[in-house]
Amino acid sequence: xxxxxxxxxxxxxxxxxxxxxxxxxxxxxxxxxxxxxxxxxxxxxxxxxxxxxxxxxxxxxxxxxxxxxxxxxxxxxxxxxxxxxxxxxxxxxxxxxxxxxxxxxxxxxxxxxxxxxxxxxxxxxxxxxxxxxxxxxxxxxxxxxxxxxxxxxxxxxxxxxxxxxxxxxxxxxxxxxxxxxxxxxxxxxxxxxxxxxxxxxxxxxxxxxxxxxxxxxxxxxxxxxxxxxxxxxxxxxxxxxxxxxxxxxxxxxxxxxxxxxxxxxxxxxxxxxxxxxxxxxxxxxxxxxxxxxxxxxxxxxxxxxxxxxxxxxxxxxxxxxxxxxxxxxxxxxxxxxxxxxxxxxxxxxxxxxxxxxxxxxxxxxxxxxxxxxxxxxxxxxxxx
Amino acid sequence: xxxxxxxxxxxxxxxxxxxxxxxxxxxxxxxxxxxxxxxxxxxxxxxxxxxxxxxxxxxxxxxxxxxxxxxxxxxxxxxxxxxxxxxxxxxxxxxxxxxxxxxxxxxxxxxxxxxxxxxxxxxxxxxxxxxxxxxxxxxxxxxxxxxxxxxxxxxxxxxxxxxxxxxxxxxxxxxxxxxxxxxxxxxxxxxxxxxxxxxxxxxxxxxxxxxxxxxxxxxxxxxxxxxxxxxxxxxxxxxxxxxxxxxxxxxxxxxxxxxxxxxxxxxxxxxxxxxxxxxxxxxxxxxxxxxxxxxxxxxxxxxxxxxxxxxxxxxxxxxxxxxxxxxxxxxxxxxxxxxxxxxxxxxxxxxxxxxxxxxxxxxxxxxxxxxxxxxxxxxxxxxx
Numbered sequence: 001x002x003x004x005x006x007x008x009x010x011x012x013x014x015x016x017x018x019x020x021x022x023x024x025x026x027x028x029x030x031x032x033x034x035x036x037x038x039x040x041x042x043x044x045x046x047x048x049x050x051x052x053x054x055x056x057x058x059x060x061x062x063x064x065x066x067x068x069x070x071x072x073x074x075x076x077x078x079x080x081x082x083x084x085x086x087x088x089x090x091x092x093x094x095x096x097x098x099x100x101x102x103x104x105x106x107x108x109x110x111x112x113x114x115x116x117x118x119x120x121x122x123x124x125x126x127x128x129x130x131x132x133x134x135x136x137x138x139x140x141x142x143x144x145x146x147x148x149x150x151x152x153x154x155x156x157x158x159x160x161x162x163x164x165x166x167x168x169x170x171x172x173x174x175x176x177x178x179x180x181x182x183x184x185x186x187x188x189x190x191x192x193x194x195x196x197x198x199x200x201x202x203x204x205x206x207x208x209x210x211x212x213x214x215x216x217x218x219x220x221x222x223x224x225x226x227x228x229x230x231x232x233x234x235x236x237x238x239x240x241x242x243x244x245x246x247x248x249x250x251x252x253x254x255x256x257x258x259x260x261x262x263x264x265x266x267x268x269x270x271x272x273x274x275x276x277x278x279x280x281x282x283x284x285x286x287x288x289x290x291x292x293x294x295x296x297x298x299x300x301x302x303x304x305x306x307x308x309x310x311x312x313x314x315x316x317x318x319x320x321x322x323x324x325x326x327x328x329x330x331x332x333x334x335x336x337x338x339x340x341x342x343x344x345x346x347x348x349x350x351x352x353x354x355x356x357x358x359x360x361x362x363x364x365x366x367x368x369x370x371x372x373x374x375x376x377x378x379x380x381x382x383x384x
Numbered sequence: 385x386x387x388x389x390x391x392x393x394x395x396x397x398x399x400x401x402x403x404x405x406x407x408x409x410x411x412x413x414x415x416x417x418x419x420x421x422x423x424x425x426x427x428x429x430x431x432x433x434x435x436x437x438x439x440x441x442x443x444x445x446x447x448x449x450x451x452x453x454x455x456x457x458x459x460x461x462x463x464x465x466x467x468x469x470x471x472x473x474x475x476x477x478x479x480x481x482x483x484x485x486x487x488x489x490x491x492x493x494x495x496x497x498x499x500x501x502x503x504x505x506x507x508x509x510x511x512x513x514x515x516x517x518x519x520x521x522x523x524x525x526x527x528x529x530x531x532x533x534x535x536x537x538x539x540x541x542x543x544x545x546x547x548x549x550x551x552x553x554x555x556x557x558x559x560x561x562x563x564x565x566x567x568x569x570x571x572x573x574x575x576x577x578x579x580x581x582x583x584x585x586x587x588x589x590x591x592x593x594x595x596x597x598x599x600x601x602x603x604x605x606x607x608x609x610x611x612x613x614x615x616x617x618x619x620x621x622x623x624x625x626x627x628x629x630x631x632x633x634x635x636x637x638x639x640x641x642x643x644x645x646x647x648x649x650x651x652x653x654x655x656x657x658x659x660x661x662x663x664x665x666x667x668x669x670x671x672x673x674x675x676x677x678x679x680x681x682x683x684x685x686x687x688x689x690x691x692x693x694x695x696x697x698x699x700x701x702x703x704x705x706x707x708x709x710x711x712x713x714x715x716x717x718x719x720x721x722x723x724x725x726x727x728x729x730x731x732x733x734x735x736x737x738x739x740x741x742x743x744x745x746x747x748x749x750x751x752x753x754x755x756x757x758x759x760x761x762x763x764x765x766x767x768x
Contacts, residue, residue, distance in 0.1 A: 005425075009417075009418075009421060009423075012417070012418040012420075012421050012426075013416055013417055013418040013421070013622070014416065015412075015413055015414070015416040016412040016413055016416060018413065021412055021413065028399075028400040028405055028591075029399055029400055029402065029405065030399070032397055032398065032399040032400060032592075033393075033396070033397055033703075034393075034396040034397035036396075037393060037396050037397070037703070037705060038691070038694050038695075038698075038705075038706070039393075039694060039695075039697075039698040039703045039704075040698050041389075041703065042396075042703070070455075071454075071455030071456070071459070071593060071621070071624075072455075072621040072622060073621070074609055074610075074611040074612065074620045074621035074622075075455070075609050075621060077611070078608070078609045078610060078611070095611070095612075096611050096612045096613070096620070097610070097611030097612065097620060097621070100610035100611050100613075100620065101610050101611070103610070104610060202622060207412075208416075208622060208624055208625070208626065208627075209455060209593070209621070209622070209624040209627065224462070224608050224609070225458055225459050225462045225608070226458075226462060226481070226484035226485050226487070226488060227458040227461070227462070227479070227480050227481030227484050227485070228458065228479075228480045228481065229480070229484075236458045236480070236481060236484065237455070237456040237457070237458035237459060237481070237593070238397070238456060238458075238586065238592060238593070240455075240592055240593040241592070242592065243592075243593065307422070310422050310423060311422075311423075313423075314422075314423040314424050319417075319421070319423045319425065319426070320423075321421060321422075322422070
């Protein structure tokens with residue numbers, strides 16, 4: 001029996017890098033001190049924590065002081081949204097964290113084109129005089145489509161300038177949920193043009209439930225959790241020292257290897273895609289072919305039932321996703337696939353295959369063979 | 385040179401138990417799957433997570449489904465407070481998390497007696513027809529005073545019955561912040577009589593930034609973080625699987641050994657207290673002598689400067705606290721010591737010595753000798 005695992009769901013979760021765990025270890029057992037305590041070993045822990053924040057910030061071209069460390073991307077996003085009171089512009093294909101945070105406000109959902117791309121024109125058209133936040137993801141977590149953040153940032157900047165010229169005091173911020181992307185593509189706040197950015201350690205081989213919200217100096221945040229006043233009063237609670245140090249190691253490694261990893265994953269993904277499309281000419285690839293995360297493949301097999309496929313593949317140790325892994329999504333059709341107008345018959349046969357560090361050439365080659373065998377048998381069964 | 389450490393600040397932070405780390409380890413590297421993913425290994429992770437919640441709940445006499453796992457006691461407390469809209473009754477000596485969460489509401493701060501004890505009568509007097517939450521800590525984090533939760537619970541129950549009889553629909557809940565106490569004293573929701581309870585892994589040799597809010601079935605919570613709908617929609621975000629499993633191991637161990645540990649720590653604390661009081665007859669012990677956490681000693685040396693003492697002791701590897709370790713507290717006089725009416729001259733010379741698993745007989749005996757030497761020299765210096 002073959003005990004090898006074929007993990008094609010890196011967008012849902014990534015294993016912790018052993019080097020990250022090693023970096024965290026001392027802070028679990030020995031340097032466990034409360035960073036707010038006054039004695040020397042605790043002060044050292046505080047310094048290590050602040051230094052880790054600085055290192056995380058540097059990876060995205062920011063400063064440590066402009067980061068709020070949170071317990072996950074969902075919290076980061078909620079912190080950003082809770083900080084404004086006005087109208088929100090976001091897209092209909094965001095992660096549930098953004099959709100639900102937006103639902104607490106007067107909001108407009110911009111719709112993507114059929115490739116899952118949000119145009120800056122549609123964002124521009126949705127901005128109102130009372131809009132205070134535009135939030136567009138860096139890359140879509142189902143399709144892998146990379147959004148034109150620079151263009152959208154320019155639209156927000158123009159509106160900000162217009163307000164300044166008109167003497168209007170209402171702020172407008174551009175936030176991006178970059179939970180997906182770091183480690184595969186360039187994630188740099190100045191180059192992206194964002195005013196606020198959510199990044200997520202748990203999706204880049206770092207510890208789970210550790211994330212950050214970076215904001216530019218002029219962005220005014222308001223806490224959702226009150227208490228001891230940590231994180232400049234924006235996120236009270238004893239700091240997650242081990243987690244933040246792990247985050248720093250993971251972020252540096254992910255960003256430092258992004259170029260090579262993108263090339264490697266892109267080649268593997270393209271090969272996998274080619275094999276599947278060649279074997280199944282009716283297969284539909286979704287997302288923007290040329291503006292896609294390198295490790296991302298969204299493929300639909302019209303007439304097949306993706307949930308059945310997942311269980312058939314699971315029996316062969318191939319682990320893939322259908323739609324987003326979010327709990328809220330269970331048993332319903334993906335809001336992303338609906339938004340890009342995928343026919344229900346196509347949408348229901350969709351797999352999301354996301355490659356990452358566990359994807360070696362050999363592993364993907366074997367996974368492709370299993371996928372082709374299982375999907376082929378299923379097509380035969382349903383008579384396609 | 386003596387390299388032994390004398391850690392007398394267990395109320396600020398506890399080291400992670402090695403058995404806890406061992407239990408977490410597989411979920412970092414191998415069973416890293418997103419618990420919302422559909423394939424078998426992820427389903428196993430989900431089961432392990434739910435089982436861990438069940439185990440944590442059992443420790444306090446509750447059910448796993450009635451727990452919301454959070455990223456720290458501060459978040460748990462904020463979740464409870466954000467769930468109500470009416471008036472709040474709490475005490476003036478709560479942790480900053482409670483004080484600041486209460487400040488978001490119309491609130492009444494009940495004041496303690498000179499031992500830091502909150503009477504049920506004072507809570508009763510503060511309850512108004514629009515009161516929706518009473519929140520009183522299990523044990524004070526500075527003084528160690530254990531509050532009469534059962535009596536306060538009875539006051540809340542009587543008010544609830546009165547409202548039911550009067551046909552009033554406004555709820556009233558009794559929450560307790562039990563961040564301090566588990567592992568030293570009995571923490572059981574039915575025996576305490578609480579409707580909601582915050583417990584904190586990071587203070588019981590479990591992982592930092594993992595806590596829970598337990599609520600009785602009739603308590604209606606409302607989320608502060610929106611998204612994927614995890615934790616029955618009350619706390620969105622991918623679950624902290626490793627942390628929750630670590631929490632379960634830590635909680636079971638802490639509760640299972642609470643009796644023996646209380647006896648052991650109580651004897652060590654009493655011995656330390658006796659030595660200090662004998663050496664320094666002007667020393668003032670604060671808190672309720674007979675209703676105090678066994679490992680807790682709050683002692684003031686009138687005329688001395690506690691901050692100076694901390695640095696002098698640090699040079700001898702003795703680590704102690706003055707007041708709470710919370711960031712918000714820095715450079716200001718403790719709100720707890722002010723509330724119990726301690727004279728400024730006494731308050732400013734206060735040390736909080738909290739014993740725990742690192743406190744062996746030998747370690748405490750050596751620490752006592754250093755404390756006596758350092759404090760004695762300091763008394764001589766200031767001419768007391």
